[in-house]
Amino acid sequence: MMISVASGKGGTGKTLVTTNMAAAIGGVDLVDCDVEEPNSYLFFPDLEEKESSDCTVAIPLIDEERCTRCGQCSDFCAYNALAVFPQQVLLFQELCHGCGGCALLCPEGAISEGTRTIGKIHRARSGGVRLLWGELSVGEPMATPLIRSVKAEAKGDLVLIDSPPGTACPVIEAVRGSDFCLLVTEPTPFGLYDLSIAVQVVRGMEIPCGVVVNRSGIGDRGVYDYCERESIPILLEIPMKRQIAELTSRGVLFSSVMTEWQEKFVHLLGKIEEAAK
């Protein structure tokens, strides 16, 4: 089973829920797909068997000898990644999506494909949790190919996906193919607005969803009214407590200290399995 944890708004507690849930359940693959700012591994200081590899994407290599500067490649490129000048062809590699169209199209066979590195894939283990995370290189705009690659390595029976914030393409890539999406929000107007967009996204993808309300006790009733109106189950509430915030700020899984929460996270999995049926 693959469960994705997403949110719309950033900083609502996706990583908090994913990491505590993974540790409480054990025997899971935790995949951190927030490759721009991966934080899950910070909560597992005792990482073992750590190894890493590069994540690469395809880019065109142009044989300047064969190239006749006909310009078909730059005309075709939907991302304006190629510019043809009388003396040479320039590639703006950060703009290239690696579609391979230019190589297919070139009438001179002057374009072959090479690769370039956009980030790293890290793997490690902590007790019963297998961690996988992507780390996008600084200055690199495209997160989706890295998300796709890191997700492809998850092989366990139970996979937890820590999704990036927002509702755009990186989120779609992270959530895609999951059996259930857990939406973490906070009971504030910002939390509600971004939750409502996230719900539209997962519903559009026909993925069943449920809500975790983090920092309950602050804000207003908007999130609760919305979930009732939309028949979205609230599967867990985590109260606003200074102790939880302080433990989390130090990189400590709060359920390892406030141990009564381990059972609640195991119970959360049960509710998800029930709701995903």
Add this chain to the structure above:
Amino acid sequence: MKQLVVISGKGGTGKTTMAASLASLARGEMVVADCDVDAPDLHLLLQPQVRETIDFLGLQAAVIDPGKCTNCGECEKACRFDAICDFTVDPAACEGCRVCTIVCPSEAVTMVDRVSGHAFVSDTRFGTMVHAELLPGEEASGKLVAMVRKLASKAAEKEDKELVIIDGSPGIGCPVIASITGTDLALVMTEPSISGVHDLERILAVTKHFGVEALVAVNKHDLNPDMTEEIGELCRDLGVDVVGRLPFDPGVVEAMVQGKTLVEVEGPVGDAIREAWGRIRMKL
């Protein structure tokens, strides 16, 4: 005209509440732009009255005509984005590259424009606001950010305003890069937590990479004073000024519920923001 962008690396560190408060302090002198296009919240505090709506055309999407399609499967083989399955295109996965149109032997694939969102130019109590909505699940958020910024600069020029305040998105990827390139100053929000520090380091590497000067403000600094100290040291090492330390205050959420900025209500956070604004102004 100067452009100030508020960004963060980690989400939920107070970008939008900060940007709204700065817009309030600079009222009448600025145009504000919400560039967090896939989770925009600034409108909840500024209650904009829309005066102009512009369609945003994102990436094109491929469409297969079932009448012409011979089910040969060439397009599916050539698609690098796993967007074609059973001779139909999944528009959410399609990146509009058009490779399928060149491999199709029966000219069954065409590209169609799609409206991926909208940009708005609006009035608020502090001045003109430009904002946008990306339709759920759409791509090209960086392109929409660029459109919002262009509209904001145009409005500032027309109205003779000296400052554009940009509310950015979390992360370090495409929409963030689109938000910060060519700005004069970035205010980076962070919080004293292990995640906050980690993400701050990465976003400061990004601002440096793109040659944008950065300032830092620490939100909820008193939640973990040791970590706040660590952030101070990190910033000293990197030669980045910490211009504000905002205390944890439950009044922040109350103000949000009332749709007000923090400088429109009494409280310690508003005072800290006023102080930070003085320092930011000097830099601008």
